[in-house]
Amino acid sequence: xxxxxxxxxxxxxxxxxxxxxxxxxxxxxxxxxxxxxxxxxxxxxxxxxxxxxxxxxxxxxxxxxxxxxxxxxxxxxxxxxxxxxxxxxxxxxxxxxxxxxxxxxxxxxxxxxxxxxxxxxxxxxxxxxxxxxxxxxxxxxxxxxxxxxxxxxxxxxxxxxxxxxxxxxxxxxxxxxxxxxxxxxxxxxxxxxxxxxxxxxxxxxxxxxxxxxxxxxxxxxxxxxxxxxxxxxxxxxxxxxxxxxxxxxxxxxxxxxxxxxxxxxxxxxxxxxxxxxxxxxxxxxxxxxxxxxxxxxxxxxxxxxxxxxxxxxxxxxxxxxxxxxxxxxxxxxxxxxxxxxxxxxxxxxxxxxxxxxxxxxxxxxxxxxxxxxxxxxxxxxxxxxxxxxxxxxxxxxxxxxxxxxxxxxxxxxxxxxxxxxxxxxxxxxxxxxxxxxxxxxxxxxxxxxxxxxxxxxxxxxxxxxxxxxxxxxxxxxxxxxxxxxxxxxxxxxxxxxxxxxxxxxxxxxxxx
Numbered sequence: 001x002x003x004x005x006x007x008x009x010x011x012x013x014x015x016x017x018x019x020x021x022x023x024x025x026x027x028x029x030x031x032x033x034x035x036x037x038x039x040x041x042x043x044x045x046x047x048x049x050x051x052x053x054x055x056x057x058x059x060x061x062x063x064x065x066x067x068x069x070x071x072x073x074x075x076x077x078x079x080x081x082x083x084x085x086x087x088x089x090x091x092x093x094x095x096x097x098x099x100x101x102x103x104x105x106x107x108x109x110x111x112x113x114x115x116x117x118x119x120x121x122x123x124x125x126x127x128x129x130x131x132x133x134x135x136x137x138x139x140x141x142x143x144x145x146x147x148x149x150x151x152x153x154x155x156x157x158x159x160x161x162x163x164x165x166x167x168x169x170x171x172x173x174x175x176x177x178x179x180x181x182x183x184x185x186x187x188x189x190x191x192x193x194x195x196x197x198x199x200x201x202x203x204x205x206x207x208x209x210x211x212x213x214x215x216x217x218x219x220x221x222x223x224x225x226x227x228x229x230x231x232x233x234x235x236x237x238x239x240x241x242x243x244x245x246x247x248x249x250x251x252x253x254x255x256x257x258x259x260x261x262x263x264x265x266x267x268x269x270x271x272x273x274x275x276x277x278x279x280x281x282x283x284x285x286x287x288x289x290x291x292x293x294x295x296x297x298x299x300x301x302x303x304x305x306x307x308x309x310x311x312x313x314x315x316x317x318x319x320x321x322x323x324x325x326x327x328x329x330x331x332x333x334x335x336x337x338x339x340x341x342x343x344x345x346x347x348x349x350x351x352x353x354x355x356x357x358x359x360x361x362x363x364x365x366x367x368x369x370x371x372x373x374x375x376x377x378x379x380x381x382x383x384x385x386x387x388x389x390x391x392x393x394x395x396x397x398x399x400x401x402x403x404x405x406x407x408x409x410x411x412x413x414x415x416x417x418x419x420x421x422x423x424x425x426x427x428x429x430x431x432x433x434x435x436x437x438x439x440x441x442x443x444x445x446x447x448x449x450x451x452x453x454x455x456x457x458x459x460x461x462x463x464x465x466x467x468x469x470x471x472x473x474x475x476x477x478x479x480x481x482x483x484x485x486x487x488x489x490x491x492x493x494x495x496x497x498x499x500x501x502x503x504x505x506x507x508x509x510x511x512x
Contacts, residue, residue: 024219027135027470028463030208034131037209041127044120051113058106065093069275071321073329086286087321089277099267104257111254118250121243125456127207132462133449134207138200139222140445143483144438145197148190150487151434186431223483224474228447229467231389238377239459245377248370255363262356271296275313279320288334289316303352305345312338377457384454388467391450395443398436399478405433406485437486444479 025033035041069091075083095102205216238245273294278286292313299306313322314336321329324339409429416426451467463470 024217026219027132027222030135030204030218031128031131033210034127034208035124038127039209041120041123044116044123047116048113048120051109051116054109055106058102058109061095061102067091069277071323071329073321083281084283085279085281085319085321086283087277087279087290088286089275089290091273091275093271093273096270096272097267098269099264101261101264101267101269104261104264108254108257111250111257115247115250115254118243118247122247125243128462129453129456131204131207132452134200134204135218136222136445136449136452138197138204139218140441141193141197141200142218142220143223143441145193147434147437147486148193151186151430152190221474223444223480224476225471226448227469227471227475227477228392228444228451228479229469231385231392232466236381236385236454236458238381238457242377242457242459244373248366248373251366252363252370255359255366259356259359259363262352262359265300266302268297268299273311279315279318281318288318288320290314290320292337303347306342307345308340308342310338310340312336381454381457384450384457388447388450388454391443391447395440395447398440398443399482402433402436402440402482405436406482409433433486437482440479440482 067090069087069089071087071089073083073085201216202212205212205214208216210216273296274292275294276291277289279288279290280286290313292311294309294311296310297306297308315332315334317334319334320332320337322332322337322339323329324341412421412426412429415421416423448468451465452462455462455465455467458465460466
């Protein structure tokens with residue numbers, strides 16, 4: 001599954017820092033840095049350390065509980081004999097049976113750990129998607145801005161030619177004024193393009209958790225690494241192991257375990273205990289041996305509780321103290337000693353029915369959330385698929401128009417060289433090609449961005465899927481060839497003065 005990709009990204013995180021400091025960044029590098037710097041993802045990684053601790057705590061409840069107990073009484077009152085008593089015991093308790101409650105608690109912790117892992121996957125996919133979309137958007141603005149730069153270079157060249165032609169009266173003054181209007185429109189668009197590029201840089205920095213003042217430079221040539229494919233007509237299905245679906249299933253399992261705990265709270269808990277030690281009335285070393293066993297019983301019957309304790313012990317010699325729960329210390333002599341106690345609390349668990357209602361409500365809510373999530377996943381995948389097909393058709397349409405317009409522009413260039421059309425007419429023809437080319441770039445990157453959003457829903461590799469593939473080396477697609485042809489279409493021409501052509505005689509002049 002491609003989601004393992006997130007783990008491999010973090011493996012290279014130490015290499016990313018040096019790469020970011022010294023080299024231009026690829027698409028993958030931006031994701032590495034964003035994952036490494038994302039504070040929320042760091043928090044999720046820290047939360048993972050809690051669950052092993054909780055599981056260890058539950059495991060300890062299966063182990064015998066050992067303890068050392070000391071008890072002492074001293075009486076030195078006037079007109080009474082001095083009394084002194086000390087008792088030291090090693091105590092042990094072992095849980096024999098709890099109705100499977102500890103095992104269910106362990107299962108709940110394990111399920112919560114799995115839920116947290118799915119939430120982390122959802123967060124990581126969201127980070128990858130947001131960084132990728134910002135990265136693609138910035139590359140789009142960089143390419144469009146570079147085309148404006150090419151045009152501005154050509155414009156300065158044409159401006160010099162225009163000044164020469166105006167000086168030599170090759171073109172009339174009103175045409176020069178019309179070109180000034182074109183110049184105003186062009187520079188306004190270029191300023192807007194530069195602003196969009198700067199905003200895109202800040203957006204990518206924000207997604208990567210970079211400071212606005214940190215440097216950020218991308219490796220050029222992203223279009224030479226991406227190979228896009230036409231969308232197929234095969235039906236699409238959201239990944240069955242999509243983190244949202246897995247999280248819903250796990251939440252339902254957790255709610256079922258909560259209800260199972262309520263249904264089994266009537267099962268008794270049995271605890272077996274014992275002790276061994278010494279006591280005495282004359283200080284240390286203690287003289288008398290003591291030992292014994294105890295059995296504890298606890299259960300819940302319809303909101304009423306029952307607790308029972310039984311202890312049987314033995315003392316070798318002397319007088320001792322037996323501590324009875326609820327009754328305090330009682331004096332005992334040598335030989336066998338014991339006690340039994342029991343307590344019934346009638347309907348003392350007042351929150352039982354509320355717990356049951358909360359459990360049922362939780363299951364109902366999770367079921368509704370699951371249905372809503374399923375509906376959202378299916379609707380989102382279908383709507384994204386519609387948008388994807390639209391973007392590809394728009395991209396193909398503009399690509400075909402640009403290819404045709406290129407040939408037309410080449411013809412216009414020859415006509416301009418032969419003075420068959422004016423400079424303004426040629427600039428307008430070039431503007432049409434540029435607008436179409438800008439639209440094709442727009443839909444090209446929109447198609448990749450939409451594809452990325454869809455394949456993450458489908459559970460496919462975001463860099464190698466049915467819609468596009470990111471190559472490690474350069475790949476010459478129709479789109480890259482188109483951009484290269486545009487750059488080659490703007491050669492630098494000689495700036496030599498030309499003599500004005502003799503005006504052809506009109507019928508009016510012939511009449512003179």
